Amino acid sequence: MAEYLFDNTAAQSPDRFSALETCYDHVTQDNLMRLGVGVGWNCLEVGGGGGSLGTWLADAVGPTGSVLLTDIAPKMAPGRERENLTVERHDIVNDDLPEASFDLIHSRLVLLHLPERQQVLERLVTALKPGGWLVLEEFDCEWTPVLDAPNAAARDLFNKVHGAVLQLLSEAGADVAWGRNVQAAMTKAGLADVSSTTYAESWSGGSTGTSLHRVNTEQVAAQLLDAGITQDSLQEFWTLLDDPSFVVNSYPLITARARRQA
Numbered sequence: 001m002a003e004y005l006f007d008n009t010a011a012q013s014p015d016r017f018s019a020l021e022t023c024y025d026h027v028t029q030d031n032l033m034r035l036g037v038g039v040g041w042n043c044l045e046v047g048g049g050g051g052s053l054g055t056w057l058a059d060a061v062g063p064t065g066s067v068l069l070t071d072i073a074p075k076m077a078p079g080r081e082r083e084n085l086t087v088e089r090h091d092i093v094n095d096d097l098p099e100a101s102f103d104l105i106h107s108r109l110v111l112l113h114l115p116e117r118q119q120v121l122e123r124l125v126t127a128l129k130p131g132g133w134l135v136l137e138e139f140d141c142e143w144t145p146v147l148d149a150p151n152a153a154a155r156d157l158f159n160k161v162h163g164a165v166l167q168l169l170s171e172a173g174a175d176v177a178w179g180r181n182v183q184a185a186m187t188k189a190g191l192a193d194v195s196s197t198t199y200a201e202s203w204s205g206g207s208t209g210t211s212l213h214r215v216n217t218e219q220v221a222a223q224l225l226d227a228g229i230t231q232d233s234l235q236e237f238w239t240l241l242d243d244p245s246f247v248v249n250s251y252p253l254i255t256a257r258a259r260r261q262a
């Protein structure tokens with residue numbers, strides 16, 4: 001079976017969660033507020049990781065609402081507990097899900113990693129109440145152009161090392177372009193009112209954004225060496241990620257939303 005490449009037992013995972021939260025939570029929160037999430041909603045947060053969005057949702061739905069946060073390896077940061085927030089260890093591919101139970105199911109950067117993503121999407125639809133919303137937020141990892149670099153060699157180095165990371169992800173069963181495929185997958189699953197928005201920004205060397213590339217490459221350094229990236233190249237890559245004259249496009253986060261037919 002394909003294995004999730006960036007598993008949560010690694011020392012890098014708190015830094016990954018923290019970078020994702022800093023770079024993308026404001027986007028997710030805007031998207032969910034625009035959708036109208038509010039008091040009394042019952043929500044499922046799938047692959048909730050460090051828990052920031054589960055906690056935010058719990059505060060948004062208030063004491064008459066509820067949030068179930070699931071993850072194959074939950075890593076809730078301290079202080080994020082709430083009365084109306086339940087955290088469960090749960091594998092979204094294989095474990096049971098309640099039927100027709102949620103007003104909102106949200107998941108960010110989880111289905112991208114799962115080879116069974118279309119079946120998981122279809123399972124999530126059955127867990128929605130009629131008229132309930134499914135919101136999937138996923139990267140298109142194939143659109144990360146270098147926007148500025150100290151020289152042409154630096155640009156090539158980024159593309160080479162990042163390309164090797166994407167290759168490892170693909171070999172582990174990820175669809176690195178899944179973001180651009182979600183809208184069609186939702187339509188295929190019979191959902192209504194399907195639409196998408198995309199968010200991206202520039203990440204300069206030394207920023208929280210480029211630190212995401214650092215933690216990811218640190219976690220899979222051994223596999224990158226096996227794939228032919230040299231130790232010197234990795235070291236130069238990490239130095240480049242701290243160089244303010246290096247600027248790369250963030251991973252575009254594509255937010256796709258749709259409703260279960262009422």
Ligand SMILES: C[S@@+](CC[C@H](N)C(=O)[O-])C[C@H]1O[C@@H](n2cnc3c(N)ncnc32)[C@H](O)[C@@H]1O
Binds near residue numbers: 004093108
């Ligand atoms: C890239 S992290 C994203 C975390 C969080 N959603 C965020 O955006 O900050 C992917 C998360 O999916 C979880 N995950 C991976 N495979 C899973 C599965 N089969 N069932 C549930 N969660 C899974 C991982 O443990 C990890 O917490």
